[in-house]
Amino acid sequence: MAEKPELWRWTESRWTNPDLDWKGNVITSGVDVGSVSSQAVILADGKLYAYSNMRTGSDSPDSAMKAINWAMEDTGLKLEDIVYTVGTGYGRVNVPFSQRAITEIACHARGGNFMYGPSVRTILDMGGQDCKAIHCDERGKVTNFLMNDKCAAGTGRGMEVFADLLGVSINDVGDLSLDVKEEPPPVSSTCVVYAKTEATGLLREGWPKNKVLAAYCSAMAHRIMTLLERIGVEEDFAITGGIAKNRGVVTRLEKEVGIPIMKAEYDTQIAGAIGAALFAKALVEKGKK
Amino acid sequence: MIANYGYKDGSGDYFITIDTDKCNGCKDCISACPYGVLDVGPDENDPLSDDEVAFVTEAERKKIKYTCAPCKPMTDRPPLPCMAACKQEAISHSW
Numbered sequence: 001m002a003e004k005p006e007l008w009r010w011t012e013s014r015w016t017n018p019d020l021d022w023k024g025n026v027i028t029s030g031v032d033v034g035s036v037s038s039q040a041v042i043l044a045d046g047k048l049y050a051y052s053n054m055r056t057g058s059d060s061p062d063s064a065m066k067a068i069n070w071a072m073e074d075t076g077l078k079l080e081d082i083v084y085t086v087g088t089g090y091g092r093v094n095v096p097f098s099q100r101a102i103t104e105i106a107c108h109a110r111g112g113n114f115m116y117g118p119s120v121r122t123i124l125d126m127g128g129q130d131c132k133a134i135h136c137d138e139r140g141k142v143t144n145f146l147m148n149d150k151c152a153a154g155t156g157r158g159m160e161v162f163a164d165l166l167g168v169s170i171n172d173v174g175d176l177s178l179d180v181k182e183e184p185p186p187v188s189s190t191c192v193v194y195a196k197t198e199a200t201g202l203l204r205e206g207w208p209k210n211k212v213l214a215a216y217c218s219a220m221a222h223r224i225m226t227l228l229e230r231i232g233v234e235e236d237f238a239i240t241g242g243i244a245k246n247r248g249v250v251t252r253l254e255k256e257v258g259i260p261i262m263k264a265e266y267d268t269q270i271a272g273a274i275g276a277a278l279f280a281k282a283l284v285e286k287g288k289k
Numbered sequence: 290m291i292a293n294y295g296y297k298d299g300s301g302d303y304f305i306t307i308d309t310d311k312c313n314g315c316k317d318c319i320s321a322c323p324y325g326v327l328d329v330g331p332d333e334n335d336p337l338s339d340d341e342v343a344f345v346t347e348a349e350r351k352k353i354k355y356t357c358a359p360c361k362p363m364t365d366r367p368p369l370p371c372m373a374a375c376k377q378e379a380i381s382h383s384w
Contacts, residue, residue: 100336102333102336103333103334103336105334106333106334106335106336135291141290141335142290142334142335143290143291144290144291144292144293145290145291145292145293145334146293146304147293148296148297149296149351150296150297150298150351151296151297151298190298190299191299226297227297230293230297230302230304230383231291231293279336279337282337283336283337286337
C-alpha cells in the first residue's frame with residue numbers, strides 16, 4: 001500500500017540573523033513547547049539572533065531539546081552559552097534546561113509587542129490546540145485576557161482535520177478557500193466533529209473542495225469572533241500562531257472584526273518563544289534565579 | 290489586569306473574571322468558596338511582579354460550569370459567596 005501523504009504537515013523553519021555576532025553578548029533563550037509546534041528563540045543582548053520552528057513530538061523534553069539544538073545549528077553556540085532560558089507553552093514545565101516557566105499568555109503579549117511594535121493592543125493567538133485573546137499595553141504587559149482551550153473548534157487541530165478530510169495540504173487550505181465565486185454559509189462552528197460530519201454531507205451533495213474549505217474557514221472566523229466579542233478588539237490588532245498564516249481565516253476574520261490585521265515581518269508562530277526569551281533577559285537584569 | 294478564567298462551549302460562556310488591579314491578595318475568597326475554585330498566589334501572567342493575586346485553580350478552569358452550579362440555583366439566587374466575600378469587588382461571573 002502506498003504511504004499516505006502527511007497533509008497536516010506544515011513547513012518547519014529556522015533562521016539566523018546574518019548581521020549579528022553572538023560573541024560577547026548576553027545570550028538568553030525562550031522555548032515554546034506547544035501542543036502542535038515547538039519554537040526556540042535565541043536573543044543576543046535582546047536582539048533576535050536565531051530561531052527554529054518545528055513540530056512537537058510525543059516527548060516534550062525531547063521536543064524542547066530538538067528545537068533549541070536546531071536554533072543553535074551552525075552558530076557555534078552551545079547550551080552552556082545561554083545565560084537564562086524561559087520555557088512557555090503547553091509543555092512549559094517540560095523544558096529540562098530552562099530556569100523558569102512563564103504562561104504563554106504573558107509571553108505572547110510580550111512577543112507580540114516586540115514583533116508588531118508598541119502600538120499593538122489586541123493580540124489573538126491562534127494556536128494548535130487553543131485560542132487566546134489578549135489585550136496589552138505599550139510595554140507588552142497583559143491588561144485583559146481570555147483563553148479557550150476546552151474545544152478544538154477554532155484551532156489548528158481542527159484545520160488539520162479538514163485538510164485530511166479533503167486531501168488538501170494544510171499550507172494550501174487558506175488560498176484554496178478564497179478561490180470561490182460566492183461565499184457559502186459557514187458549517188457548524190461549535191464543534192470540529194460536527195463540522196466534519198456536516199462537511200462530509202456537503203461533499204456528498206457535490207460541493208467542490210474549495211467551497212467546503214470556504215465554509216469551514218468562515219465558521220472558524222465566526223467562532224473566533226464570538227470569543228473576541230467578550231473582551232473586545234482595540235486597535236492595533238495582530239494575530240500570532242499558526243492559523244495567522246492561513247489567509248482564508250485571516251481575511252474572513254478581518255472582515256468580521258472590521259479592523260485591519262497587522263502584517264507580520266516574522267514567522268507568526270515564534271511570538272511566544274520571543275516573549276519567553278525577552279522575559280529571560282528581563283529576569284537576568286533583575287538578578288532573579 | 291482583567292483575567293478571564295473559564296471557557297466557552299456549545300451551551301454558553303462560563304468565565305470567572307478577576308480584576309487583579311483591584312485584588313489585594315487578602316485570601317477571603319479562598320475560604321468563602323465551598324469548592325476550592327479560587328486560590329491566591331503570584332500572578333502567573335505578570336511574571337515580573339511580586340504581588341500576590343487571586344486566580345481560578347488550574348484544575349477547575351475547564352469545569353466551572355459544574356463546580357459553581359450549587360451556588361447558582363435557577364431561582365432565588367443568593368449573592369455568590371466568592372463575590373460577597375470580596376471587599377474589593379474584584380470577582381465577577383459571566384453567567
